[in-house]
Amino acid sequence: MLADCLHCGACRRVCPVQRLGRASFPGSWEKDEPNPAVWNCTNCWLCQENCPQGLDLWQAKALAQRQQPPPPGIARSVANLRNTGLSLPVIPEINENRQEYELSPLKPVNPQILSLLAR
Numbered sequence: 309m310l311a312d313c314l315h316c317g318a319c320r321r322v323c324p325v326q327r328l329g330r331a332s333f334p335g336s337w338e339k340d341e342p343n344p345a346v347w348n349c350t351n352c353w354l355c356q357e358n359c360p361q362g363l364d365l366w367q368a369k370a371l372a373q374r375q376q377p378p379p380p381g382i383a384r385s386v387a388n389l390r391n392t393g394l395s396l397p398v399i400p401e402i403n404e405n406r407q408e409y410e411l412s413p414l415k416p417v418n419p420q421i422l423s424l425l426a427r
């Protein structure tokens with residue numbers, strides 16, 4: 309998939325994670341080994357949009373994430389999403405804050421949607 313890479317570094321230069329000095333997907337994928345840095349991605353697409361070869365970095369990142377277990381925080385979000393339809397647990401403080409902004413309380417997600425997520 310990345311065989312046509314020019315190793316120009318454009319993806320690394322624009323990646324916000326890399327620019328913040330954190331380990332990033334563009335900084336790691338050329339090593340062709342599973343690297344937890346792939347989970348630092350913010351999904352901004354800048355790497356893909358700036359690749360002069362038009363390589364599908366998005367798909368490469370998704371494949372790399374499948375080879376690397378997610379960190380505990382992301383794994384918890386996925387479990388919450390499957391169980392409740394929301395990535396964060398609804399603690400009372402969330403609805404208290406919503407009330408302050410005159411927003412209605414969060415409602416449980418429709419069970420039909422939950423069953424789709426469970427597939």
Ligand code: SF4
Pocket residue numbers: 319322323324325326332333334348349350351352353354355356369
């Ligand atoms: S999509 Fe991810 S890897 Fe690509 S530039 Fe954005 S943060 Fe970096």
Ligand code: SF4
Pocket residue numbers: 312313314315316317318319320358359360361362363365
């Ligand atoms: S921007 Fe594209 S061609 Fe350049 S190093 Fe990244 S993947 Fe390779």
